[in-house]
Amino acid sequence: MENRAIASDAAASVQDEAAVAEQTPKKRKVNRAVLMENLWGWFFVCFILIGTTVFVYLALVLSVWMSFTNYSNLSGGTLWEALGKLHPEGWSHWYEYMFAPMYGADGNPTYTGASDDFWTTLLNSVIYMIGIPIGMILSLFFAVLISRDIKGSGVFRLIYYIPTVSSTVSIAVMWSNLFGATGVMTEFFDTRFMNGTPWMQKMTVVIMTTWKGLGGTILLLCAGLNGVNASYNEAAEIDGANAWTIFFRIKLPQLYPTIFYVLVTSVIGGMQIFAEPQLLFGYYPGTGAVSASVDVTPFVGYIYGQYYSNGNYAFCSALGVILMIIIFFLTLIQFALDSRRDK
């Protein structure tokens, strides 16, 4: 006790001395020190600020601006000339274009926009997201198994994470052979995957994304499970709770923030799915052997198709703006549901 008091006294006196030592020169050039800190602070952040400004915000502004114009490969002139004037048919032309209903031969509206396939591809992107709940439940199950008191859990975590770090292109090339017309998996399950109905084709992609994404989610959930307070577990065990009750009443509620984080990020990522269907089925609309049916093209594939086949930058940008709004609202809905749960 005495020692500690002496030690703290000594520490205090040292601090005092330091404070005195610091204050005396500071009084003379306090402004200069603050100025230096400000200058250096801005210097240190300037690179990331420039990068963010030019490659994100400028691109964002340009994207919104371009969506009001008629800039495309065919419009002629440079980007700057095209930005100078709005679309001849009104600034909202592309937005009306993508939402306008088209009337079938019988005069009834068919629910495809005047830009064909807008709704189909949007729906496809949503369908591709059914891998998220499936992957969530699977990885929760495996994470619980891994975090049991067993030897070698690290090895399993490692193995499960390998597909996640693997190159999407390599995986897709392999997948199209495994699940192709005469592939091993096609014969093993005796089901037509890649050459089956559009639904089965989509399922091929869902299987692939789930398989590839499982490891990352398992890792996050393992970390979450490790963070669960062990004393609650013990208390519940002493009170006679069985394993189910402990899991659903104690572990799951504490794991909820991790699950919410994974869900939000995977919905944001899920709406942006592009590479997997494109690598398995080819470009949309494309030509010849590399063309993909609209039934399997995700929304970003549609945007890319408009760029790739028509070079219609303005329409691409308008679609991009819509995608951004959709993702924003999906995230907003999730946060709203989350806040309602807290009450």
Added chain:
Amino acid sequence: MTEVLNQAPAAETKQLNKFQTILAQFCAFFGFGIFGYRSSKKRKKVFFDVITYTILVLVALVMIYPLWWMFIVSFAYNQLAMLQTSFFPASWASSYDDGLFHHYTNIINLMELSNMNYWKTVLNTILYSIVPVAVGVVTSTMAAFAFAKLNFKGKNIAFFYCLAAIMVPGPSIMIAQFCIYSELQWTGNGLAMIIPGCFGAILTAFFVRQYLYGLPTSIIEAAKIDGAGYWRIFWAFIMPLALPAIMAQAILSFIGCWNNYLGPLLFVTDPDWYPLALAVAVLDTQQGTNVDNAPSVLAAAVLALLPVLVIFAVFQKMIIGSIMLTGSKE
């Protein structure tokens, strides 16, 4: 041991019929007590451990098998042998003149058919993944240092300015980015894949900032009193101290850059400047249907995958630890 476990129930419980007795004894063997038989925690744990291991090993096989398949069929004779392979190909590539690695040497020819040069492609990939990551990590750490340890006017505004940029989805602005890069003439020479990354990644900056919060500020104060400038503090103290976090982020970004597909697909218009991932995709569409060349495409896919797997194997502790940290933070 079994006798002790399967002790008959106490007298007051009701008489069991034969089937119930056998069932109860069976369950008691695995540690479950039913019909009044005694349960054993130890046996129960062994029972569930066996189930756990069985499931985990099966899942591990599911995770590994496609990769194994991809690896082994790159040694198959041709597409027919490849597609019939379940664990080992029926006929091997060793019947070619240039031996078992025929399909790996064949990649070079195939790439030439598609107007690409294999070695140039590999160089491009290394260029696109090393330069932006090496420079970007320094600029990100600079921002992280300023956000975590310096007090300057408008720090919070700058921070939220960066934070908000994460919410902009990449595909929404990719066409506008393409327009910017083509105006700057970066699309024909791979600069579009290098320069934007050099300005640092926001997520890396946040992760390092979080790490720097854990470091005592007194180090910086002491260095300041000793007359070190801010750059010296950053370079000689912050960089080495934050190295674990920086390395983890650098490796993750490196893997991300190496596997990047949508970026080069849009921003690299000249086949001379294609990275490996894009080259494999091009090979797949142009040569993958050829009976003799199909395993070569798989071989190219293996080559695109291998460096990442090696890096993952070497730095697995760091990578897993960094991901787990993200999970426990939330």
